[in-house]
Amino acid sequence: MRPTPNSPTPGFDDTGFRALFEHSPDGMIVSRTDGTILRANPAACRMLGRTEEELRASGRAGVVQDDHRYQSYLVERARSGTAHAEVLHGRPDGTVFPLDVTSALLPNGDGEPFAIVVLRDLTSRRAEEETLRRYELLAAHSRDAMLFVRREDGRILEANAAATAQYGWTRAELLALTIMDLRAPATRADAASRMAEADAAGVLFETEHQRKDGTTFPVEVSSQGANIGKDRVLVSVVRDISVRRRAEEALRESDRRKSEFLALLSHELRNPLAPILNGVALLARSRLSPEAERSRVVVERQARHLARLVDDLLDLTRVTCGKIELERELLDVCDLLRRAAEDHRGTFAQRGIALDLELPAAPLWIDADPTRVAQAVGNLLQNASRFTHPGGTTTLSARRAGDTVELAVRDDGLGIEPGLIERLFEPFVQAERGLARSAGGLGLGLALVKRLVELHGGSVRAHSDGHGRGAAFELVFPAAPPPARDATSRAGTPSAVRARRVLLIEDNVDAAESLAELLRLDGHEVEIAPDGRSGLDRARAFAPEVVLCDLGLPDLSGYEVARALRAEPALAGTRLVAVSGYAQREDRARALEAGFDAHVAKPAPFEELAALLM
Numbered sequence: 001m002r003p004t005p006n007s008p009t010p011g012f013d014d015t016g017f018r019a020l021f022e023h024s025p026d027g028m029i030v031s032r033t034d035g036t037i038l039r040a041n042p043a044a045c046r047m048l049g050r051t052e053e054e055l056r057a058s059g060r061a062g063v064v065q066d067d068h069r070y071q072s073y074l075v076e077r078a079r080s081g082t083a084h085a086e087v088l089h090g091r092p093d094g095t096v097f098p099l100d101v102t103s104a105l106l107p108n109g110d111g112e113p114f115a116i117v118v119l120r121d122l123t124s125r126r127a128e129e130e131t132l133r134r135y136e137l138l139a140a141h142s143r144d145a146m147l148f149v150r151r152e153d154g155r156i157l158e159a160n161a162a163a164t165a166q167y168g169w170t171r172a173e174l175l176a177l178t179i180m181d182l183r184a185p186a187t188r189a190d191a192a193s194r195m196a197e198a199d200a201a202g203v204l205f206e207t208e209h210q211r212k213d214g215t216t217f218p219v220e221v222s223s224q225g226a227n228i229g230k231d232r233v234l235v236s237v238v239r240d241i242s243v244r245r246r247a248e249e250a251l252r253e254s255d256r257r258k259s260e261f262l263a264l265l266s267h268e269l270r271n272p273l274a275p276i277l278n279g280v281a282l283l284a285r286s287r288l289s290p291e292a293e294r295s296r297v298v299v300e301r302q303a304r305h306l307a308r309l310v311d312d313l314l315d316l317t318r319v320t321c322g323k324i325e326l327e328r329e330l331l332d333v334c335d336l337l338r339r340a341a342e343d344h345r346g347t348f349a350q351r352g353i354a355l356d357l358e359l360p361a362a363p364l365w366i367d368a369d370p371t372r373v374a375q376a377v378g379n380l381l382q383n384a385s386r387f388t389h390p391g392g393t394t395t396l397s398a399r400r401a402g403d404t405v406e407l408a409v410r411d412d413g414l415g416i417e418p419g420l421i422e423r424l425f426e427p428f429v430q431a432e433r434g435l436a437r438s439a440g441g442l443g444l445g446l447a448l449v450k451r452l453v454e455l456h457g458g459s460v461r462a463h464s465d466g467h468g469r470g471a472a473f474e475l476v477f478p479a480a481p482p483p484a485r486d487a488t489s490r491a492g493t494p495s496a497v498r499a500r501r502v503l504l505i506e507d508n509v510d511a512a513e514s515l516a517e518l519l520r521l522d523g524h525e526v527e528i529a530p531d532g533r534s535g536l537d538r539a540r541a542f543a544p545e546v547v548l549c550d551l552g553l554p555d556l557s558g559y560e561v562a563r564a565l566r567a568e569p570a571l572a573g574t575r576l577v578a579v580s581g582y583a584q585r586e587d588r589a590r591a592l593e594a595g596f597d598a599h600v601a602k603p604a605p606f607e608e609l610a611a612l613l614m
Contacts, residue, residue: 027119033105033112035059047099047121049091086122098122128227135226135235144239147179151199151225151232154178154191166240168212179236184208184216198223198234209238218245262584269310270581270602271508276303277603278514285521301347307603308382311375325585326455330483331370332363333398333405340374341396344381352390355381358397364405367480368456376452379445380409380473387471388413404458405479410472416464424462425450446473453477499523500613503544505535505561506579507554511602515548518606524613532556536564544574546613549596551580551587559594566595577612579604 021028027044031037036059040052048055082104089099100120105113139146145163147156159174167174167182180191187207197203202224210216223236280300288296341357348355366373377396384394388411395410416424425446450460453475464471502524506512509530516526527542529535532553539547547565551558558578565571575598578591583601591599598612 027121029055029117029119031059031115031117033115038114044119047119048089049093049095098126124227135228142237144237147174147182147236147238148228149179149195149223149234149236151195151234154180154195157231157233163238166211166238167209173212179234182209182238184210194221194223195234198236199225199232206241217242259584266310266581266583268581270307270583271511273303273307273310274581274603275508275510275514277307278511278518278606281518281606282514282521297350301350303603308378326369326372328367328369330480331366331368331373333366333373333407333477334359334364336370336374337377337396337398337407340377340381344378344385347382347385348394351385351388353385353388354393356393356395358395360399363482364398364400365480365482366405366456366477368477372452372455373475373477376449376475377407377409379449380475383445383473384409384411384413384471387411400479401476403479405477407475407477408472410470412470414471415467415469416462416471417467421462421464425460449473449475498614499525500546501542501544502526502613503529503535503539503542503547505529505532505538505547505549505553505558507531507550507552515606515609519609519613522610532558532561535561539565539571539574540568543570546575546577548577548579548609551578551582551591558596559590562591562595575612577609579609 021030021039021041024041024043027047028041029037029044030039037056040048040055045052045055050058082102084100084102087099087101088096090096098121100122102118102120104116106116107113135146135148139148139158139160142160143162145166146160147163148158149155150157156174156177156179159171163174164171169177179195180188183191184207194203194205194207202222204220204222206218206220208216209219218241220239220241221236222239223234226233226235277300280296280303283292283296284300337359338357341355345355381394381396388394392412394413395408397408397410399406446462453460456477458475458477461474461476462471463474502519504512504516504526506515506528507530512528512530516528519526527538527544529538532555535547535549535553536556538544549558549561553561556564558580562576562578565574565576576596578596578599579602580587580591580599581602583599588599600608600612
């Protein structure tokens with residue numbers, strides 16, 4: 001008698017078996033010895049991709065359809081007890097997977113025995129075996145240490161030859177340890193969290209491990225969780241990065257020495273420029289012949305060009321190292337561009353180039369450092385003045401574009417060669433390539449412009465239609481809302497200049513005497529001290545209202561002089577101004593900390609110094 005789908009299978013109608021049959025995670029099939037399937041549980045239907053009705057219709061061939069030779073084998077072996085085989089099964093959707101088939105004959109009191117067939121999908125096990133095989137192959141050939149660590153307790157299950165060499169333990173000794181035993185004591189606090197991260201999604205981090213002899217060394221650990229057999233395992237690649245750490249330390253030391261060198265270079269280059277520009281300023285107040293005046297203008301222009309090159313070199317280094325801090329304020333770029341045009345108009349006029357302004361009537365506001373924005377615009381104007389032919393035109397413009405403000409410098413000069421625009425804002429690219437647009441400079445100006453604008457959250461664009469067709473550079477800044485009240489309406493009347501008692505403490509004789517002469521021409525009473533100790537003596541006797549002091553003096557440093565002056569009650573109201581070629585951010589901070597009221601970088605424009613005397 002064949003059972004109906006809803007009737008109990010003869011011999012197997014007890015409650016316990018039915019519960020096991022229906023809820024088993026393994027597939028279970030009840031069949032006759034001729035292959036006719038009587039029952040199939042839900043797990044078997046899901047595994048084989050067929051309904052119970054479809055399986056009954058296909059018979060046991062639906063179970064081992066791709067390995068028909070096993071059908072008779074399973075039946076014959078089952079007659080003597082049990083039969084077992086691993087076969088391939090193809091589902092109706094075309095997927096093929098490995099299947100573990102176990103069959104046993106069970107007696108039936110009513111006649112022919114029944115076969116119980118238990119099915120187990122081997123896909124996961126095969127994948128684990130393949131994973132293990134690959135890991136073993138990788139570990140055998142890896143030059144990095146590889147450790148297989150049980151996630152449950154951190155026990156090391158396997159270690160490759162590179163691990164034994166790296167840690168100094170034998171393989172047997174390593175397998176008696178946990179991963180915690182390999183970590184340096186000071187780094188063990190986060191071990192559990194690192195294991196959890198690695199188990200969940202993989203992790204890459206640096207830490208310190210220790211060898212058998214107790215010595216510690218830096219490592220880079222890459223860990224990933226994997227199922228291997230019955231264990232949840234962390235596979236860790238541990239790389240000794242001692243050499244890399246030493247190289248990084250060497251780079252940091254090199255960077256420190258470079259910074260020291262640049263600070264010294266700044267001082268040594270700025271010092272001679274100061275008396276040159278002071279001398280030029282003195283000549284400007286004299287009656288010179290036309291020929292002498294032209295020479296004076298050339299000297300001033302070239303000296304200021306040298307000063308800009310020094311500033312570009314040092315500023316680019318500071319920006320790259322993240323050592324520039326912006327002093328932001330609400331800024332009208334139209335006003336800034338007008339002042340920039342006036343500052344550079346003489347240069348353009350001397351070269352026979354027209355400088356046009358295209359600005360809206362209303363202000364355009366950005367939140368920015370005015371000094372740095374003016375520096376970026378100035379570099380672009382200097383660039384345009386070098387690459388525009390006499391008779392040409394450079395246009396400086398600004399406009400509002402959505403949520404941004406765009407500043408542009410356009411010229412009709414030499415243009416930019418195709419292929420160079422992508423690298424135009426890299427340091428030294430002009431000097432390196434020696435291309436047509438490298439008519440002067442170190443190739444630092446545009447790199448500095450890009451970095452300064454990016455510090456403000458903006459961007460830089462360049463465009464040219466090719467050689468001889470001019471170029472355009474655009475600086476894009478986030479727009480800012482206008483101020484509640486126009487700051488320009490509150491501008492006060494400049495203070496009247498009055499004579500001051502001024503003490504110069506400066507060891508460069510040319511710089512001291514030329515600056516003193518300029519100050520005397522403005523009516524100030526000036527005394528000079530060539531070093532720190534004599535400067536303190538002169539200050540006590542002269543009682544200056546303002547002290548202009550170099551920082552790099554031959555005996556006492558300018559910082560020591562400032563602290564000593566601040567300790568003098570009689571000089572409590574004296575204004576102290578540091579005037580030095582040491583002009584990095586750290587130098588300014590040290591100067592203010594020592595007691596200076598202001599810090600001015602050499603070569604300081606005389607107008608800036610004069611403003612500090614008001």
